[in-house]
Amino acid sequence: MSETASQDQIPDVLNDKCPSRQVLNHVTSRWGVLALLVLQDGTQRFSMLRRRIGGVSERMLAQTLRVLEEDGFILRRAYPVVPPHVEYELTPLGRVVAEKVHALALCIEGNLDHILRAQKPRG
Amino acid sequence: MSETASQDQIPDVLNDKCPSRQVLNHVTSRWGVLALLVLQDGTQRFSMLRRRIGGVSERMLAQTLRVLEEDGFILRRAYPVVPPHVEYELTPLGRVVAEKVHALALCIEGNLDHILRAQKPRG
DNA sequence: TTTCATACTTACATTTTTGTGCGTACTTCT
DNA sequence: AGAAGTACGCACAAAAATGTAAGTATGAAA
Numbered sequence: 001m002s003e004t005a006s007q008d009q010i011p012d013v014l015n016d017k018c019p020s021r022q023v024l025n026h027v028t029s030r031w032g033v034l035a036l037l038v039l040q041d042g043t044q045r046f047s048m049l050r051r052r053i054g055g056v057s058e059r060m061l062a063q064t065l066r067v068l069e070e071d072g073f074i075l076r077r078a079y080p081v082v083p084p085h086v087e088y089e090l091t092p093l094g095r096v097v098a099e100k101v102h103a104l105a106l107c108i109e110g111n112l113d114h115i116l117r118a119q120k121p122r123g
Numbered sequence: 124m125s126e127t128a129s130q131d132q133i134p135d136v137l138n139d140k141c142p143s144r145q146v147l148n149h150v151t152s153r154w155g156v157l158a159l160l161v162l163q164d165g166t167q168r169f170s171m172l173r174r175r176i177g178g179v180s181e182r183m184l185a186q187t188l189r190v191l192e193e194d195g196f197i198l199r200r201a202y203p204v205v206p207p208h209v210e211y212e213l214t215p216l217g218r219v220v221a222e223k224v225h226a227l228a229l230c231i232e233g234n235l236d237h238i239l240r241a242q243k244p245r246g
Numbered sequence: 247t248t249t250c251a252t253a254c255t256t257a258c259a260t261t262t263t264t265g266t267g268c269g270t271a272c273t274t275c276t
Numbered sequence: 277a278g279a280a281g282t283a284c285g286c287a288c289a290a291a292a293a294t295g296t297a298a299g300t301a302t303g304a305a306a
Contacts, residue, residue, distance in 0.1 A: 011231075011232035011233075011235040012232065013156075013157065013160070013228050013231070013232060014157060014160065014161065014175060014176060014177055015177050016177035016178035017177070019235065019239060020228075020231055020232050020235045021177075023231050023235065023238055024156065024227075024228060024231050025153060027227070027231065028151035028152075028153075028156055028227075029151075030148060030151075030293085030294090033136075033147065033151055034136065034137060037136070037137065038137065045252085045253085046252080046253050046254075047251080047252065047253075050253095052137060053137060054137055054138050054139035054140070054144075055139035057294070057295055057296080058253080058254070058255095059254090059255085059256095059294075059295075059296090060293085060294065060295080061254095062253075062254060062255080063294095070242055071238055071241075071242060072237075072238055072241035072242060078253090081252095081302095082252095082301070082302050082303065083251065083252045083253085083301080083302060083303060083304090084251095084252045084253040084254070084301090084302095085252075085253085086252085086253060086254085093234060093237065093238070093241075096230060096234075097227065097230055097231065100223065100226050100227040100230050101227060103223050103226065104147075104150070104151075104220065104223040104224060104227065105136050105143075105147060107219060107220055107223050108134075108136070108143055108146050108147050108150065108220065109134035109135065109136060109143045110134075111216060111219075112134040112142065112143045112146065114195075114216065115146055115194055115195055115216070116142060118194075118195035118216075119193055119194060119195060120192065120193045120195075153263090153264090168282085168283085169282080169283050169284075170281080170282065170283075173283095180264070180265055180266080181283080181284070182264075182265070182266090182284090182285090182286095183263085183264065183265080184284095185283075185284055185285080186263095186264095201283090204272095204282095205271065205272050205273070205282095206271080206272060206273060206274090206281070206282045206283090207270095207271090207272095207282045207283040207284070208282075208283085209282090209283060209284085
């Protein structure tokens with residue numbers, strides 16, 4: 001039944017064949033991290049997200065939100081009104097990963113001066 | 124003394140001018156996350172890291188380790204012996220961020236089947 | 247009436263990332 | 277003797293990420 005099998009039974013991000021690797025890349029992507037962070041403050045519209053995430057382009061934000069939605073971290077609610085109205089919010093699962101990401105961000109922000117002080121010049 | 128100042132006093136990853144943003148990108152980079160994870164198991168040599176991180180090229184691993192070292196998360200110890208011998212390990216600060224990254228990875232691995240099951244098809 | 251805002255998409259251009267070999271200096275394994 | 281392992285740096289090329297500008301349908305504000 002399962003000769004030499006059991007390759008992808010236990011998720012392992014270190015294995016580049018494991019799908020968890022891609023999901024990890026999605027949440028740790030340049031804009032993915034930030035999108036999850038701002039969504040912790042609750043439901044928000046596209047333009048609001050864009051304003052709060054310094055430096056994102058519309059294209060990248062849209063794309064990022066889409067993959068995060070496909071992974072089930074974000075819920076997208078579109079109202080069929082004439083000037084578009086779309087709301088984004090975290091799913092329960094999205095909330096737990098957002099918390100982890102948040103912890104990481106806080107950790108870095110909190111140690112920033114320590115990091116900057118210890119930063120080595122060039123190679 | 125400090126008229127309209129106070130722009131970069133409080134680290135904020137949402138601000139693309141804030142240096143914390145770059146540091147965050149370093150640790151959440153494609154290979155940075157994984158390097159921190161495997162280094163949690165203790166001091167390791169370059170080739171060992173390469174073997175454990177599925178899919179990294181020598182070039183990328185070297186580059187990743189360098190930036191993480193510059194940020195003060197990794198300590199590099201090179202022995203001037205004839206066949207090169209270099210060891211990498213986490214600094215105290217590196218250990219705390221590695222823990223956060225680890226928590227995130229575990230969270231994703233643990234919910235992987237839930238994620239895969241809920242994944243939306245195409246757009 | 248001209249402009250702005252909304253939430254994107256698409257085409258095109260540029261930038262960044264990543265990969266692929268090659269070279270090194272010397273030892274050990276075959 | 278020839279091959280492999282070590283820890284990379286370097287040059288070149290291909291691939292992926294990201295940015296820019298323009299377009300959409302319509303209501304509201306100037």
